Amino acid sequence: MxxxxxxxxxxxxxxxxxxxxxxxxxxxxxxHTHTLVLIRHGESEWNKKNLFTGWYDVQLSEKGNKEAAAAGQLLKKEGYTFDIAYTSYLKRAIRTLWHVLEQTDQMWIPVFKTWRLNERHYGALTGLDKQATVEKHGAEKVLEWRRSYNIPPPDLDTSSEYYPGNDIRYKDVPKADLPLAESLELTAARVLPEWESTIVPSIKAGKNVVIAAHGNSLRALVKHLDNISEDEITGLNIPTGAPLVYHLDENLKPIPHKDAIAPLSAFYLGDQDEIRARILGVKNQTK
CATH class of the missing domain: 1.20.5 (Single alpha-helices involved in coiled-coils or other helix-helix interfaces)
Structure with a gap:
């Protein structure tokens, strides 16, 4: 015994x-894991009107404000906290971040704004109706301008009201760095240096990071994070106001999540059927 x-x-x-x-x-x-949350701004007034927006500084729509607040509420419910936030120079992203930080009671954390997180510049398409542009130039050409990796739309004229060189917020940016039009490849070329020099050190220091930005600046970033091919990235659409959560290992490589929607390793917070419907809505903007 x-x-x-x-x-x-x-x-x-x-x-x-x-x-x-x-x-x-x-x-x-x-x-050895890090949390990174990406949020495309809520619906803007020009999203609502189905206009090419790019660097034009348009307000959030009423729906967009609600989307941004709901994103913050969802993050709070799921227990996400942040140490530092990054956003662009455009008010639709800034206000989205404000909503998120207000709802999570974290408005006190440092916020870093940079023009390098701005939306892709749509050049001469800025301000045009997307469906009318399809009718004029054809669906194939507009899809090429919108979603191809390395083909930009026609250049903006420097006399245009939409030329960033005439905007005071870019007075400290060298004129040579201000785009007249951008492909996703060119967008990535300005986003990724900011990622490597500013955001990566924050993550490696153990900080939880939230980035409120734009459809194409975020597409450029997730292409880099998930090593998405140029062909695959053309079909990737990011919905407005939906938190996209990355878990990264010690080498900042994404850890695949069971709810990830390919080709991403990250997952969207919220009702997954609703998320898929919102993704489809972005895809159908020029149909």
């Missing part, structure tokens, strides 16, 4: 040690 008791205690000890070892491994893994 004593021998049996000793064997039982020894087995219990081994099980306890094994469980403790697994717990230590899990804790170690958790220490």
């Amino acid at each position: 004593v021998l049996a008791l000793r064997r039982s205690l020894a087995m219990s000890s081994r099980v306890a040690n094994r469980s403790l070892g697994m717990l230590h491994q899990q804790q170690k893994a958790m220490k």
Whole structure:
């Protein structure tokens, strides 16, 4: 009986040690993961009107304000907290971030604004109705301008009201860096230096980061994070006001989530059927 008791205690000890070892491994893994949340701004007034927006500084629509607030409420409900936030120079992204931080009661955290997170510049298409542009130039050409990786739309004229060189907010940006039109490739060329020089160090320092930006600046970023091919990225659409959550390992490589929608490793917070419907809505903007 004593021998049996000793064997039982020894087995219990081994099980306890094994469980403790697994717990230590899990804790170690958790220490080497980082959380990054990306949010495309809520619907803007020009999204609502189905106009090409780009760098034009349009307000959020009533629906867009509600989307942004709902994103913040969802993040709060799920227990997300942030140490630092990044956004663009455009008020639709800035206001979206304000809503998120207000709803999560984190308006006190540092916010870094940069023109490098601005939306892709749509050049001469800025301000045009998307469907009318399809009727004029054809669906194939407009799809090429909207979704191809390396083909920009026609250049904007520097005399245009939409030329960023005439906007005071870009007075400290070298004129040579201000676009007349951008492909997604050119958008990535300005987004990724900001990612590497500013945002990556924050993540590596252990900070939880939230980025409120735009459909194409975020497409450029997720292409880099998930190593998405140029062909695949043409079919990737990011819905407005839906938090996209990345879990990154110690090398900042994405850890695939069970609810991820290919080709992403990240997952959207919220009702997944609603998310898919919103993604389809972005896809159908020129139909």
